[in-house]
Amino acid sequence: MDKRNAYDVLQERGYIAQATHPVELRELFDKERVTYYCGFDPTASSLHVGHFIMFMVMRHLQLLGHRPIVLLGGGTGMVGDPSGRSDMRRVMTIEEIDQNCANFKKQAEKFIDFDGDKGLCLNNAHWLRELNYIEFLRDVGYHFSINRMLSAECYKTRLEEGLTFTELNYMVMQSYDFLHQFRTYGCRLQLGGNDQWSNIIGGVELVRRSEGESVYGLTMNLLTKSDGTKMGKTAGGAVWLDRDKMSPYDFYQYWRNVDDADVNKCFRLLTFLPIEEIDQITAVEGAEMNAAKDRLAYEITKLVHSEADAQEAQTAAKALFAGGAQAGALPETKMARSAFVEGYGLLQLLKDTDLVDSVSQGRRLVDQGGISLQDEKVTDSKYQVTENDFDADGRLKIRKGKKTYHLIQLED
Incomplete structure (x- = not known):
């Protein structure tokens, strides 16, 4: 087992933003096997790269001998976290919440070892939905x-628009999660993004007041670019971990295209490579940084998807960069051949394949020369795509801008 102090490892890699009692927590990591938890509210059908940072932290701690609890928010998700929001979250049905929790659990199993007593995956629906309110x-x-x-940061933005009583209860519910897990599983530490600081403090203080015991909170830096803006967003939305929401190729390309200034940070936060090796890989400039980005995209894609997916995406990306057209790893949509007999409007096709959010966005791209079919620019926004545009194997390669590709495969 690695004998390094867990707090030192997280600090060296750049994860830690704030800690409630850093000296005590560091000593705790040295003295015992610490049970810690992080909550994930099921607000979508897939985890995204912001969640992935938390799984990286949890996995680092697990590899150092400590015990993780992945807490799925089947109870808190029924209320919705108001942190950092100007509007109230959409109220989801219980069926949606439960399905999203099931999806999250399946994804979490790729990152955390739940075998035996090595780790736990819990759902706060099991205690929150059955609470006696009085x-x-x-x-x-x-x-x-x-x-x-009301002075907490997590409520300030919502107060401007109108904080509901339902949302006000969120901090209390999340704090109770910590108390319940302390009592039941001996959990001593809650992890979260830095936007969860107020909620985490609430849980730490509740356990200390209710039980007279010391527990701790630790928040992680959000994934940001060197200019301070949030990383993990694309024109089409979040950088999802589910291959059905974002293909391994698109996922690979996102990391391949990060700014030079962000490569070292991404290596530290999103891979398990040793710091010394990371610093050596990234101690380059100019064109040589492309090799570092290739390695970064490969390592992250391997962790989130698989080594085979990473290899396939890298091969396809290099072929495209060289002017080739390797179809195997490109995001693909299968469509009926009959749909193109009389012509399929290009703008509608762009929207139906999620290359654009709207027909009007597609029109602007075409007008600006940003769309190519089979590497030939199309500048007519009224263009009708027919079978003649496909190759002999029934494939049509669409390029948006310089780096986004999509393949249409005809089916009879």
Whole structure:
């Protein structure tokens, strides 16, 4: 087992943003096997790269001998976290929440070892949905000051628009999660993104007041670019971990195209390569940085998808960069041959393949020369795509801009 202190490892790689009691926590990591948890509210059908950072942290700690709890928010997801939002989250059905939790659990199993006592995957629906409201108010709500809660960062933006009573309860529910897991599983540490600081403090203070025991909170830096803006967004939305929402090729390309200034940070946060090796790989400039980006994209794609997916995406990307057309790893849509007999509007095709969000966005791209079919620019926004545009194997390669590709495969 690696004997390094877990706090030092996380700090060296650049994960840690804030800690409630850093000296005590570091000592705790040296003294015992620490059970820690991180919560994931099921607000979408897939985890995204922001969640992936938390799984990297949890896996680092697990490899150092500590025990993770992946907490799925089947209960808190029914309320919705108001942190950093100007509007209220859409209320999801129980069926949606439960399905998203099932998806999250399946994805979490790729990163965390749940074999035996090595780690736990829990769902707070099992205790939050069955709470007795009167007892909860008396035993838990008693410890929360409304004045302090309203001064918390997680509520400030919502206060401007109108904070609902439902949302106000979110901090109390999340804090109770910590108390329940402390009592049941001996959990001593909660992890979260830096935007969760107020909620985490609420849980730490609740356990200390209710049980008179020391527990801790640790927040991680959000994934940001060198200019301070948030990383992990594309024109089509989030950088998803589900291959059905974002193909391994597109996922690979996202990391291949990060700014030079962000490569070292991404290596540290999103791979397990040793720091010394990372610094050596990234100690280059200019064109040589492309090799570092190839390695970065490969390593992250291998972790999230598989080594075969990473290899396939890298091969396809290099072939395209060289002017070739390797179809195997490109994001692909299968469509009926009959749909193109009388012509399929190019703008509608761009929208139907999720290359653009709207027909009007597609029109602007075509007008600006940003769309190519089989490497030939199309500048007529009224262009009708027919079978004649496909190659002998029934394939049509669409390029948006310089680096985004999509393949249409005809089916009889």
